[in-house]
Amino acid sequence: MTENTQHQNSSVPEPELPKTYAPAEVEGPLYERWVDRGYFAADAKSEKPPYTVVIPPPNVTGSLHLGHAFEHTLIDALTRRKRMQGFETLWQPGMDHAGIATQNVVERELAKEGKSRHDLGREAFVERVWQWKNESGGQISGQMRRLGDGVDWDRERFTMDEGLSQAVKTLFKKLYDDELIYRAERIINWCPRCLTAISDIEVEYSEDEGELVSIKYGEGEETLVVATTRAETMLGDTAVAVHPDDERYAHLIGKRIKLPLTDRSIPVVADTHVDPEFGTGAVKVTPAHDPNDFEIGQRHDLPNIAVMDEHAVITAHGPFQGLDRLEARSAIVGALRAEGRIVAEKRPYTHSVGHCSRCKTTVEPRLSMQWWVKVGPLAKAAGDAVRDGKVKVHPQEMEKRYFDWVDNLHDWCISRQLWWGHRIPVWYGPNGEVVCLGPDDEEPTGEGWTQDTDVLDTWFSSGLWPFSTLGWPEQTESLEKFYPNSVLVTGYDILFFWVARMMMFGLYAMDGTPPFHTIVLHGMVRDQFGKKMSKSFGNAVNPLDWMDKYGSDALRFTLARGANPGTDVPIGEDWVQGSRNFANKIWNATRFALMNGATVKGELPPAERLSATDRWILSRLGSVVAEVDAYYEDYQFAKLSDALFHFAWDEVFDWYVELTKTTFQEGGQAAEDTKRVLGEVLDVTLKLLHPVVPFVTETLWTTLTGNESLVIAEWPADSGFRDEAAEREIETLQQVITEVRRFRSDQGLQPGQKVPARLTLDGTALAPHEAAIRQLLRLQPEGEGFAATATLPVSGATVALDLSGTIDVAAERKRLAKDLAAAEKEITAADAKLTNEAFLAKAPDHVVDKIRGRLTKAEADIERIKGQLDALPAA
RNA sequence: GGGCGCGUAGCUCAGGGGUAGAGCGUCGCCCUUACAAGGCGAAUGUCGGCGGUUCGAAACCGUCCGCGCCCACCA
Numbered sequence: 001m002t003e004n005t006q007h008q009n010s011s012v013p014e015p016e017l018p019k020t021y022a023p024a025e026v027e028g029p030l031y032e033r034w035v036d037r038g039y040f041a042a043d044a045k046s047e048k049p050p051y052t053v054v055i056p057p058p059n060v061t062g063s064l065h066l067g068h069a070f071e072h073t074l075i076d077a078l079t080r081r082k083r084m085q086g087f088e089t090l091w092q093p094g095m096d097h098a099g100i101a102t103q104n105v106v107e108r109e110l111a112k113e114g115k116s117r118h119d120l121g122r123e124a125f126v127e128r129v130w131q132w133k134n135e136s137g138g139q140i141s142g143q144m145r146r147l148g149d150g151v152d153w154d155r156e157r158f159t160m161d162e163g164l165s166q167a168v169k170t171l172f173k174k175l176y177d178d179e180l181i182y183r184a185e186r187i188i189n190w191c192p193r194c195l196t197a198i199s200d201i202e203v204e205y206s207e208d209e210g211e212l213v214s215i216k217y218g219e220g221e222e223t224l225v226v227a228t229t230r231a232e233t234m235l236g237d238t239a240v241a242v243h244p245d246d247e248r249y250a251h252l253i254g255k256r257i258k259l260p261l262t263d264r265s266i267p268v269v270a271d272t273h274v275d276p277e278f279g280t281g282a283v284k285v286t287p288a289h290d291p292n293d294f295e296i297g298q299r300h301d302l303p304n305i306a307v308m309d310e311h312a313v314i315t316a317h318g319p320f321q322g323l324d325r326l327e328a329r330s331a332i333v334g335a336l337r338a339e340g341r342i343v344a345e346k347r348p349y350t351h352s353v354g355h356c357s358r359c360k361t362t363v364e365p366r367l368s369m370q371w372w373v374k375v376g377p378l379a380k381a382a383g384d385a386v387r388d389g390k391v392k393v394h395p396q397e398m399e400k401r402y403f404d405w406v407d408n409l410h411d412w413c414i415s416r417q418l419w420w421g422h423r424i425p426v427w428y429g430p431n432g433e434v435v436c437l438g439p440d441d442e443e444p445t446g447e448g449w450t451q452d453t454d455v456l457d458t459w460f461s462s463g464l465w466p467f468s469t470l471g472w473p474e475q476t477e478s479l480e481k482f483y484p485n486s487v488l489v490t491g492y493d494i495l496f497f498w499v500a501r502m503m504m505f506g507l508y509a510m511d512g513t514p515p516f517h518t519i520v521l522h523g524m525v526r527d528q529f530g531k532k533m534s535k536s537f538g539n540a541v542n543p544l545d546w547m548d549k550y551g552s553d554a555l556r557f558t559l560a561r562g563a564n565p566g567t568d569v570p571i572g573e574d575w576v577q578g579s580r581n582f583a584n585k586i587w588n589a590t591r592f593a594l595m596n597g598a599t600v601k602g603e604l605p606p607a608e609r610l611s612a613t614d615r616w617i618l619s620r621l622g623s624v625v626a627e628v629d630a631y632y633e634d635y636q637f638a639k640l641s642d643a644l645f646h647f648a649w650d651e652v653f654d655w656y657v658e659l660t661k662t663t664f665q666e667g668g669q670a671a672e673d674t675k676r677v678l679g680e681v682l683d684v685t686l687k688l689l690h691p692v693v694p695f696v697t698e699t700l701w702t703t704l705t706g707n708e709s710l711v712i713a714e715w716p717a718d719s720g721f722r723d724e725a726a727e728r729e730i731e732t733l734q735q736v737i738t739e740v741r742r743f744r745s746d747q748g749l750q751p752g753q754k755v756p757a758r759l760t761l762d763g764t765a766l767a768p769h770e771a772a773i774r775q776l777l778r779l780q781p782e783g784e785g786f787a788a789t790a791t792l793p794v795s796g797a798t799v800a801l802d803l804s805g806t807i808d809v810a811a812e813r814k815r816l817a818k819d820l821a822a823a824e825k826e827i828t829a830a831d832a833k834l835t836n837e838a839f840l841a842k843a844p845d846h847v848v849d850k851i852r853g854r855l856t857k858a859e860a861d862i863e864r865i866k867g868q869l870d871a872l873p874a875a
Numbered sequence: 876g877g878g879c880g881c882g883u884a885g886c887u888c889a890g891g892g893g894u895a896g897a898g899c900g901u902c903g904c905c906c907u908u909a910c911a912a913g914g915c916g917a918a919u920g921u922c923g924g925c926g927g928u929u930c931g932a933a934a935c936c937g938u939c940c941g942c943g944c945c946c947a948c949c950a
Contacts (some may be wrong), residue, residue, distance in 0.1 A: 283950050292948045570887050581912045592909035745916040752907045838930035847893050
């Protein structure tokens, strides 16, 4: 006891580490130091092999949520490890202009001032958005710094900046010239609130309650009944369609019938699209307001009559003009009822209704002139790149979704009737000229020339992100060095929005080179009960709150630990706290090591000279390095974090460190050797942990080694050292100690209470560990008048404890009886197996051996337990 | 209507033909001089139901029940 104290005071100075782990103080100064030293700067001229990952650009509108923190943790861990492995690493930062989202936010700001964007005009409005972007864009960068994202800030890009805008124009022009972009009038998804077209995937469908009404069309003999949920569109009907084989309506096909509430008559057409089994088998056809009807209209050369404007307000002349679509619906049904044309009253009907993904307004299909990307050849190439194995998808199950999508893709509507975004580079001349400008072309200045007023879908520019950020279309050194990207890490929710588009554009613009080799799709962050996080539900968490409270390391570790491939990640505050506790544990263990002279200086002592304890931990360390590497290569973040957690805490801190205490007390060469081994184990463990928990490991490692930074340290290699004999020996030691501890606990002995004991270890593997056993179990030398009242034979050795009559015999009998029953059950089970000929004939040898071993052990246990029972004093 | 996935300890989830695992939580003892943000010990599950394959099934197959997600132009 006193010796130990002396040892600390005399030979080793107090470590520079504060006694208490305070995450905020540890993390505070590190990040800017890393940036200032240029660790994260990617050098295109470097000889090192490149490793590139782009940030999925967050919307400038916002701040980062836990989903970003999660994604960034994964990307940062990957790139930090690669950097340590000697790659020239580029973690590309930047933001997305997020067309509709941003415009909506700024319009809301304006609304507070009682203005609309039209009050400002286009130019002033766009100016206002830029202003807003410049004011709020810094938030995200601050959060990324706090998280520890090792990005190259000098390369930060924005999808609307000058260079990227040039890239957008270049690609548009190329696609246009290749006739892969065209302009056409089609039915599109229209948001009557955002006042723009949106693409198919920007529509979210939900099962909504509607009402189906049946309306009688026609006069006299020539009538039929149609069913609809959208009565208001009847004003734009230009036909009724029936199935060609439907005998009920055969006599009407080709005839014209009267359209109620109007003075028009419309034809009855035969079209196989109609399902005779559904409803009445007759469908009203409104080509201007329904995509199916539009196609029927095309087939039968029907006119398109639009009856609503961009606000979904009725424009058709008559009593309904000016009514909103919903008001019009009930008004029209009312009018029809008055005419006696409602043959079956409204009945509830659940059907799929599309909503704008931005504002949830019900989408109105609308006939409109828009710009389109002809996706056929692009999507084919995007599918093939994955099919051919040029691009790998993790987890692989997601491939199927990807194929389903790219193989069944409709043309992509890329024009938006917004002001914020990349303006379509097409000009119209006074004599009907249409000119698409490239990035270097002069804008036409003559009388009557105007530019297309639409902007591009925001995903058009994000589709170029893997190469536009590197300077494309210029053939820059960076493009040469860092394209294609190594891996893309993003959520499965934007597989179609973003990943597939990058694949299409990357392959197209970069001569068939896919934008990345590997796609890693992660899940969504959820709350601790697995519920989706949302502001309205009140379970959304600001990552900064938890980082302030527990540290970025703790948040990162928790997120990494939950990252099972492709699955959603639940997270709760308790878990972050648990990770903070882990960081604290690492902190304290390292402090202990430093106080006891752990070192990384000099060669490791030769294995022959090392104790079994040292050989065991070095053997385990090698295995863990290999294991962690394998998990990294397979993007198994949860597995690698968990492996490190258990190795560090259970094996290094709870066992190895405890065992070194005895060695350090005894001193001598063994202690010197152990100082070096302990230093080695911490050195490697901190390196392995660094990509996930960069801050605390940096502080501890630089203190331990005196080196500049862990960020640029070399990633550990598996030493290849394995010592199975030592591993078994220490395992036995652990079993003995656990067994005796359990006995002590059952006996109600206080942990600190010393007990006189006699150990008989001669001839067993445990002989060299007597001092450690005594220390860990608080066993004293037997002393005078030693009277053993409990003897535990374990692994061939015995531990006799002098409990001087205080033993709780009843408790011990109970425990032993339980153990005995378990062992007997084990024997019965093993016997049954080993006498089963079918089993013996078919089971592999190692299984049979295992069962035999189990039998032997159970038999030995029974002997031991009987001996213990016999040795117990009478109750 | 198609496709994918999931139902394992109180909660959240790993595992995956050969004696049921982790984190958090629970119970008991302890401020043992790195750490109470800690140590030691303990309890807890007919691995959704039913069939089948197998020497052996929580795992493989079939089926049913319950959940989730993605896709789809059925008025």
